[in-house]
Structure formats: C-alpha cells, structure tokens
Amino acid sequence: MTQSISKQHSKQLPSPKVKAPFDVDEYLNPFIPRNPLYLLPTWLSYWFGYRAPNSAPTHSPSNHALHNLTLYASIMIGTFCGLAIIENVFLALPPLSGHAVPIIVASFGAAAVLEYNTIESPLSQPRNLIFGHFLSATVAVGITKLFEHLPPNRFDELRWLAGALAVGVASMLMSFTKTVHPPAGATALLAATNVEIQVLGWWLLPLVLLAASLMLASALILNNAAGRRFPVYWWTPVDLKALRAERRQGSLAKQDQDAEKGTTSGPSSEGEGISDADTEAGSHVGDLRKVETGVSRSSMPNLTMARTTSYSAGSRVPHGQSHDQDGQEKDERIVITKDSITVPDWFEASDWEDEVLRILMERLRSRSSE
Template sequence: MKDAHQPRPHRLSRLPAWFTRWLGYRASPPPKLPDWLIWLWTWIAAFCGISVIQAVFTYSHYFVERGAPTIVASYGASAVLIYGAVDAPLAQPRALMGGHFIGALSGVIITKLVHLVPTEERYLELQWLAGSLACATAIVIMQITSTTHPPAGATALLAAVNADVRHLGWYYLPIILLTSTLALAVALVMNNIQRRYPVFWFQPAVSIPAKPSPDLGGPEPKDADGAKGVEPSCVSVSSSEDVAKVGTSPV
C-alpha cells in the first residue's frame, strides 16, 4: 500500500544532475564545508559578480552613451547576501530580482511625481521627501509581495537623491533588471561549486508532519499515564456539597 503521506519527488529530479545542480537542486544536501573554504568561495564569488557587472556597463558603448552608471551602489550590499549568506531567505532569487525591481519602480514613480513641481530648485528642496517616500513605499510593497531584499531600499533611494540615477528616468528599470540578472547568473555558477544556491526559487518548501494514524502503522494515542485508548473523564463540580460527594463516592 502506498503511503499517502510520502512527499512527492521534486520536479527538478527528472532532469540531468549536471544541469539541476546549477539551479540549486540536490538529491542530497552538500557536505558541510570548513569555514576557510566558505570564506574563499565567498571572496571569489563576490569578486567575480561585481567585476562582471562593472565590465558589462563599462565596456558596452550602448550603456556608456546613455550615461548608465558603472554599477548601482546598492548591489554591493546585495553581494554580501547572495555570495556570503547563500542560505538566507533574503538572498534568494525571488528577493533579489523582485526586491530591486520594486525598489527601482517605486523610486522612479515617486521621483517623477515629486518632480512635477515648477522648478529644479524646488525639487531639490523636496528631495528629502521623495527619497523618504520611495524607500518607505518600496519596503512595504516588498513585504506584501514576499520579495524583501534590504539592499533594494537603497535602489529606491538612489532614484530620488542621486542626480545621475535620477536623470535616467524609466531607463533605470532595465538597468536594474540586467544588473540583477548578471549578479544572479554569477551566483548560480560560483555558489554551486561546493555549496548550494538557491535554497528555493519562488517559495520555500514547507514540511507538514503527518498526523500518526493506526491504520497506516502509526502509534496509537496515549494519555499522560501512558495508557492506550483511555479517554480522560471529567466531573463537573458546582458547589461545596458536590465536592463532598465527589470525595466520598467510590471510584
């Protein structure tokens, strides 16, 4: 008889192991690494990730001509998470991609709304308001969508308070998407050599323990005294006379 509580096999288990390992899937958990080896891989991964992003935006004439920054500063903080704290929920792909995009979108929209004031000087006077609104709004939307990624708060803030980023306007969004994709691609390669990343893509796996059932060979419920199948009895006592009766009645 098939166990009704047996977990279903992971959908990636049907694909070749050499492919699924780069997506974070393992049939069994990877062995525990010594600290020095974890530190080494963290350093290599962070170096490669930041270097790849800067190389793309520095040597691509398409981005240079449009005034794209070499790297958005908030990705330095993302590197700490996705290369150094690979098991953290805040470092998983959903948080990385979704968080930064929400931060950029919130920052651009709110900045453009505040920028409707008549003059640039007036906007600079209200720049503090745009930055505060952008960051606070991004945080709440990330909470609602389960994409909380702390560095994305800086992504929203930069759209309002950094002149170079603010002048990008809507072009800031594809830059953020590409940067997040490059950072994630490096993480999938470097973090899966002797570690595992991601722990999950969209939603963490939830293990719900099965309720023991005698029909499936599970143990029968026991009371506090260890007796099987004995239901505890309850006596309702409402007055002092009832107490006396309970005390003198035979058991």
C-alpha cells in the first residue's frame, strides 16, 4: 500500500524496505471518472452528500441536548423507514420462477444500523454497501450451487460447510476489493444455510441489489434531511485531482532523469487515465492526498500541498517521545489539522486507518468553517 499521508522526518537508522501490501485502488483510481456532483445545483447535490469546499455546516450544535435528541430521532426514523421501504417493495414483487419473495433479506437489518448510525465509517459508504452485498451474494450462491450437486441428504449434512466457506470467500473478496461491509457476511451465510433464501438461487442477486439501492436512497434523503452528511465519499476519500498532479510531476521528474542519462522514455501511462477530477470527498487539491510509490516529494515543488511538518525539541510533548538506536529523539505523534495529516516516518497506516484519518480531517475542516 502506498502511503497517503505526510510524514515527519525524524533521525533514525535506515530500516529495511518493507513491500507495501496490495491495494486495488492503485489500479482502479486512474480509471475512476470525475465525480459529477459539483456540476449539479447546490440544493440538489446536497442530497447526494456533496458539500462545497469551506461551506458552512448545516446546523450548529449550540444546544447539545437538542442536538442529541434530533440525532437519536433521525437514527430511529431512518432505520424504520429504510427497512419498511424494502419490506413493502418486496411484498409487492411477484413470485420469481415460482419462488415466493421473502419479506426481506435479514442481513439488511444490520445494514440499516450501519447506514443510519455510523454514517462516517468507511464500512457504511455506498461502495461498501452495494458491492459488499452483491459480491457476497454472488460468491454464496455460486458455492451453494456447487454443494447442491451432492445428494440431498449429504447436502443437508454439509450445509454448515457451505455457509462457512461462503462467508470466508466473501470476506476475502471484500477485503481484496476494499468493499468490506459486515452485514454482507450475513447475506452470504443466509444464501447457503437458510432454505427460504437458498431456493431463490441466482434471483438473490437482483433482490440484493434492489434492497441495497433502496436502503442507499432512503439513507441519502433521511440522513441529509437531518443535517448529517451522507455519504462522506462515493468511491474513495482520496483526492484524485491531487493524485493526478503528483503522478504528472513524478513522470516529468523521471523523464528529466532519463534525459540526463541520455535515454528517452515515453509518456507515463500512470497519469493519463486520471481525469481532472474533483475530489471524491469534495475538497481542494491541498486536501485528501495520496502519494504513490516511486514519486519523490522533492521533485514536486510546484504543488500547493503542505509536505512535511517538523517540530522543534521545545514543542514536543515529553511523554510522546522515544529514542532510536542512535539515542535521537523521535516524535510519535499523529497530527491532524483541517489541511493536512502528519505521521512519523516509521508509521505505516493500513487502508482502514488511512480512511479514518481522512474523515477526521474532513470533520475538522467543516467545524473550522463555522
């Protein structure tokens, strides 16, 4: 995984290079189209979670008790309406290939808790909701179909194995595609172990897509109507525009180095696929940044983004320090401001940690604009 947050440079012995884990977004992000929400009128894009940079918050939490009451009421109403909509739509559907449509896929009860309670979590964003359920249902139905080739009695004996295998493979696939959504694991389990869901076969896929779409639509309306921002992002919290600029700078620096060596290199294909995109989270170039492997920070002087935050010895917190093998002090703090995220050189953030830090920075920015 490439490090996507700025670094503090502390004096310490060079450590051996650790190969970054696979990150599918390194290959997908160059082809992600521009987020078109900024083109819509403000009153319309608001309902899709878009907030203009430096826009004022929709409500002020001056009355803390009233704010909490409003929040809890919106969670209850949203969860109720989200599930009621799905149930009534499913009840209105005709039988599918002779199989009755269930009143609801039970895993969407857990999904409703995520979509109305933890709306800032990466697990609750549209990418995870839609693709998590769909991929899990696809894997589970496929595995169950293979087990159904066994004699009926034998299949019933091994239904537990089909369920465990379906959830295991679905979990691995969600992790690989960065679409982890815990309730989707229940979708996979139900497809293998619940007879009412199992008999639907491949019909489960359109039902899951329909339910996820209905829940997303209700969450967009009800969460934003309550003054909360949902979603925080649609595909990724990474600033695709900044990513494109950094890749271009890295490509130019590489061409300059090749020219000095008397060699020529063609235009890099890394930056060509990235459009002049607005940030997925709706922020400036200086915000949510992602630095790709092999791109030198020193070769990008024209970018407006803050690269490094250093601290004098007097400004450091004593209990937040430790020493390296040379006895030099090194800072162990993570600093989040509305414009940047700074971590020590030795700190390697996982995908989950990286997205959480970005979301916290977005919240600081929205509060500072009050």
